[in-house]
Amino acid sequence: MSNTPILQVENLSKHFDVQTGLLRREKKTVKAVTGLNFDINVGETLALVGESGCGKTTTTRLLLRLQTPTAGQVRYDGEDIFQLKGAALKSYRSRVQAVFQDPWSSINPRVRIHDFVSEPLIVNEKLSSSEVDRRVHEALDAVGMRPQDARKFPHEFSGGQRQRIAIASAIVSRPRLIILDEPVSGLDVSIRSQIINLFKDLQAEYGLSYILVAHDLATTRYLADRVAVMYLGQIIEQGPVDDVFDAPAHPYTEALLSAALSADPTEARTEIPMNGEVPSPLNPPSGCAFHPRCHRRLGAVCDVKSPTLQAYGPHHSVSCHLHDRQPTA
Amino acid sequence: MTLSHDMNDRGIAMHNRISNIRHAPKRLLATALLAGTILAAGGLGNAAIAQEKVVIAVSPLGADSNLYWTTTGAFIFPSMQTLVGNDPETGGYDNSQLAESWEHSDGFKTWTFKLHPNATFNGDWGPVTSADVVHSFNLHIGEDAKLSGISRFREMTITAVDDHTVRFDLPSPDPDFLFSHAGRGSLVIYSKAQFDAEGLEGYETAPAGSGPFQYEGREVGQSLTFSTIADHWSGVTAEFDQIEFRWVSEPSTRFAMLSAGEAHAVTLPRDLSDDAMEAGQTVLSSTAGAMQSTMLFTGQFMNPEAEENRDARTYAWADVRVREAVNRALDRDAILEVLYGEGVQALPVYTMDPRFPGYSEEIATGFDDAFGYDPERAMELLADAGYPDAFDNAAIPLVVTSLAGNPEFAQMAELVQAYLDVVGIETEMREQDWATGNTAIRGFTADFVTPMRNAPVRPSALGVQIFFTKHASPHLDVGDPELNELGAMLIDETDPATRDQLLQDMFTRIFETYAHIPMASVPASVAVNSELVEGWTFPGSTSSGLSHYHLIDLK
Amino acid sequence: MTQSQDAPLLEVKDLRVEISTKAGSFFPVNGHSFSVRSGETLGIVGESGSGKSMTAMSLVRLLPKHAARITQGSIKLNGRELLSLSEAEMRKVRGSEIAMILQDPQTSLNPAFTAGQQISEALRLHSPGPRSTLRARAIDALRKVKVAAPEHRVDNYPSELSGGMRQRVVGAIAISCEPKIIIADEPTTSLDVTVQAQYLRLLSELQQETGMGIIFITHDFGIVANLCHKIVVMYFGRIVESGTVERIFARPAHPYTEALIGAVPKLRGHKGRLRTIEGQPPIPTEPLSGCPFAPRCEKADNRCFNELPPTVDADGDGEHLASCWRVLEQ
């Protein structure tokens, strides 16, 4: 694992204006994500975990430049991606790719596999058609599909095969970073393990970096090197996956892990009960956003003051008043 | 003249001012409640009709008003009267209406009418006097008048000589003046007393007339009802209590009404008349020819120097050989049999009629020789003229006016096209409504062959001027200097024999130059329910063909 | 885990469902036998298309009309044969004796009616009462599934509720008539882990209170391991292995079960390469001889391809059955 970041996210925020009320007169702001800071290094996998509505998806859409941020920057090779134009943008587009959750909806049913897989090449690079063919075959081969599959249409494949095809399209332009948005949660157990293995193999072979968005913690543990736990649009804990999973610092991470069911009947499980549900991002709680559900609530400080992300261990940071006075190691 | 109105004349005018408007919002609200209201509106109606009410279904007419002068003059209410009447048997003028007698000066410029002394208005509006005639005359030349033939009225003056005598002074001789009192666009006599008491609103609500029927009311767009007057001043009385006119535009619906016994009499296209007869109904024809039918070449095509429509010289029919070929190519007997069936008569020259001056026996007997079906002759003529190569505009547009609701016009055009096709004359159908056609004619850009009706049959002198010279209608003339010259002489000529000769000369000129495509003289016909109606004598002297309703003879 | 020892609440024997399509007919449920006791949770595990849901629907006799029908077998609830009941009688069973929780809380509530209306509808059908009582009982049911402020929620439309809340409402509908058996068809798939955990805990608590039997249909081994007492593993319309959770996780007898368990990522322990199962399940309408898993089985031999394996007692005590030639050999 190299320490050169390929993507640096600085203070990234995205807020949406929503009109509510009887006459839609009241304007409210949904803070989808606020003040995100993280890096992704070459060959590394960073996982974003959290419940639905925590801002994972918005983050990926920002990184993919499908949306523009309210504030903050995303630097790719030192340049803010939201300022990229022309050739530089094309370069970013072909170097950063994505794989989505639903293998049924992420492939255009009307397009042949060849055309689907080759699209990132066609729109970003000027290659001869034979070169494109070669690259498509190479990519299909890498994901375990046959070259003759390129002539077929998506409906001729099963879900697992479609996900392989989606991955082929993501790697065809030889990207450096792939954003994996719940890439296995729509797959059957036996297929899921194949795809997880495939991701690991591709990473090893091409030195890819991944940003993984997942709600399945076990999958995250298998794929990720580092993990960022998000709650209501903010990162509340970040660190190496084993550290975080073995010794979660934030009560939310703790509760999240305790809720996950292990596929081992012998393993003892102590579930930490969380009160209620995730609050609406329209009306986020004051102070620490997690305080109404927190089982380790300290008192008034949690209700009033929002904690900041601070170092907790080596490469491990957390945003919680519990650890306010702890010295940085 | 009247391209528009003649084409559109199959029915009767109507109008309603009854206070529907006031109730509209309330009714709107009520109907918005839809279903409930509708269901509450009434049980199943009784389809059978009361015996004492005669129902006549005809197609709707152009303008629709109780104020006759604001319409084009196609329908005179049976409650209203004019000065002069028509004899039901012959169609000739008689004194069955308000004038007991009339006379004219030698030069046909002064006409004096004596009213029936006992004539009275219905509904207690008093006797009919010359004051009523003057009053009505003034209404007829008013700003809102849209009557056909209005310009003739506007040029004359009227004087009430005494209570029962009126005199008209005309700027130019008019031997056919009676037509203005017993034909299209006649002077209809309204009650001055009613006007003085109620104003126009009185007319709009219930115009008092002097006819054998009294205005009862109307449903706009649907019907118009009159009741019979038991002791009419003229002594005529219908044998039924009421008469209702129903406006029904679909012929098949009218046929259905007749068959279902909902209507005593309906007007039908020719083919449906046949069907009605087959189904056991009776078809009654007018006693005299009610309508002349033709196809006219438009444009001032007979004058190569014409300034008005320079394009006319390039029309194929500017060549007399083409015109003759067109006429020769048509098998009139076959066409007329299809279009009009029985009772139809050959028409050598459109607007020429045995009832009126100018009729030429010579032309009539020579018609077959000159216009008889002879496709070989037609083709020779065309070859001689170098048709079609020698013509820039070889194709002849044939106008069809389905929109105006003249079913036989479409067929006429289709048949003519088929016959012309046989001899090699190119045609194209042009679906064009009469207003568009009229605009073209008025603008001297008319470039088509159009079907035309003359109904009721006008006096020849009037008709020939309207359709062939520039004097009565400056647009529809054929552009022939000779015809225009003859027409100019006719205007001032008062000697009957000379007039007759001038007219004969004009008809001969039209005939010899093949200036149009004459078709037929046709009686008006009406289908009656044979179980309800015994007979009905009417002369076919009005635009709609129907009149003399008091003569309907029920079973 | 409480496990009652009396006679089975629900006993299914040799159940077979046939589906007819234009391409041919096949058996998505093929010779199923299993039983559920009161207070017991049976997990039915399998991948997509293995026939799990079809099994669930056949238990309440709500198979798609025309296309599918039960051709043989027996379903006994408390000793009463369900397959011989009339449709009207069966309707009384549904909801009151056997309830169901469906997969997707987004779509399994009728958007046109409030939560309360949908709960009280079930109540009214099986134990009618005046409107006010029904409402009170609906609120009760919501309280039982731990919905906060049930007296407000009862008047909410599904669109006004969160996913977890909706699934609780579905749960409330299911338990409102105090059924003996609840069939839960992947009820937590679309829920967040935390919500899922709460929901499963709720189900366990309700089970302990009422002693109902639960049939839990899932593909998630985490749920099976934590919630179920017994498991039935399905592959291609057949039960390939059944037994207690402990035994199956400890010593899977069928290669398919073994591979499946190996393919699941774990939360603890070694993070090596996951096991995979290569290939695809067979096409249902195509003729097949031998073990349906044979083409994907690492241990298959000639006999596996040619002869359908019998169901054998893997541990010799009748508590662990598997359908595999290799088990027979051992």
Place this chain on the structure above:
Amino acid sequence: MLLYLTRRIASSLFALLVISVIVFLLSHLSGSPVDALLPDDATQEQVDSFIREWGLDKPLWQQYLTFLGNALQGDFGTSLKWPGEDAMGFVLDRMPATLKLGGLAILISVVIALPLGIAAAVYKGSPIDSLAQVFALLGQSMPNFWLGIILIWVFSVWLGWLPTSGTGTFAHSILPAIAIAWFQVSALARLTRSSMLEVLDAEYIKLARVKGVSETQVIWKHALRNAAVVPLTYFGILAASILTGSVVIETVFSWPGMGWVAIEAIRGRDFPVVQAVIIAYAVIYMLSNLVVDLLYVVVDPRIRHG
């Protein structure tokens, strides 16, 4: 909700404005009213004064503004064909007849189409379904004037049950309403069927059955409530179709409603009435769509609370 309504009304008004431009321009594309309304032997003075009177000599945009200004006050001028009649008043006067016919047609459509569509969906693939489909297809493939004439012959002439044409009693409206409704029945039945099929596949229908709800209740309570949304969407189009249908059918049955006015006015080049009638049609359409929008809210709580 209120905002939603305001916006709907605003956009309808905009639509009406555009329609008014179209209507105005169309009238001025065609032959001059001079030729339609003045006698053929009218003098030039008459023609000139007519042109002045009707403002035909002014530039087009000025004519339009005058037209719009008057139209906003409900003044579309005086009818040319029905002398003395206020154009809009005349049209409004005919409106109840059309609404009555349209209302009955809608009622017939709904009363026949809904059960038919539901039956076809519930018994999909059965003879009932086939029958409903054939019935629906028949309706969609028969020109309505043809159907109208056939109805007249069968029910009025041969059977003698109902009057052939005209207005008066409720009986008069039955045949024309059926002739208009027939096409709608088929369209609505097909729509109901497909929407019902979709709803019947939904999970909540499954859940209702699992609850032990009887099939009748499942269909009429659970399914229909949701399936009704789609046919409701169609109501706007239904209104438009019924208006369009009434143009032809009113002619066949001599029903003096707006359709009849429209045809007579266009044939007679009665521009004020033509303009009034088209605007009136458009307003009815917009209003019916607004009503549909409101009905939505009643049927679908998602919108009420969304």
Place this chain on the structure above:
Amino acid sequence: MAETSPNAPIAPTFWSKASDLPLIPIGLLLIVFIIPAFFAQWIAPHDPYVPNLGARLQPPVFFGGTWEYALGTDRLGRDILSRILHGAWYVLAVSMIGIAVGVVVGTTLGLVAGYARGWFDGLVMRLVDISLALPAMLLALALAAAIGASFLSVVVVVGFALWAYFARQVRAEVLLLRNSDFVARSQVAGASHVRILFRHILPNVTNTVVVLATLQVGIAIMLDASLSFLGIGIPRPTPTWGLLVSDGRDFIATDWWISFFPGLAILLTVMSANMLGDWLRERLDPRQRQI
């Protein structure tokens, strides 16, 4: 977990496809519509335009007529069968061109409106409202009165009457599609708006458009017939079916065959087109619900 995805039709084998073909409507369409449209001049027994006044109003064979005029003759003695056969071409042309106008205009506007949203979307939807609010029949009347009835005016009216349906439907689909994962994926890949619209979204609405177009055949033919009824259809002597039915309507009670057989031709064609449309709809897009 989705056991089967709605987007995933089971790949049909050749035979299941072939046996599924709706042979009856296709056959009917061919016999009544397509073959006559292209080959009328060879298969029609008589000239459709030339009157034969000696053979007026002949009844059809089996109803007292002869095989010479199998479906009877009209008032001018023209062979009904030949007129129907020749009319097919015009009906085909009007419905196809009219629908093509509707498809091109409607699809383009719907596509751009749904994708671009914003003011353009608002404008297009208002235009749709306007188009639906103006009864096509009235517009046709006004148009015919204004510029005369012609083949062109009929096509314009048919196109005008239909485009809004396409625009509405296409827009609705595009709204869904533009948020789909595969569009997001193309955006990630860097595809331009034009490429996304035409390579990705357009192919996915073609099913809808095709199905809708098939179902609109009926509406187009009906409209043509109604226009002929009002006398503003394609001008004579062109024997469009609408004109034939319209011309024969007076004789339904007596010489019924004049309008019955053209009516039957319309009925069979529209019915077949609708059946084909239904089949396509079930085949191509089970979710689509359109009239």
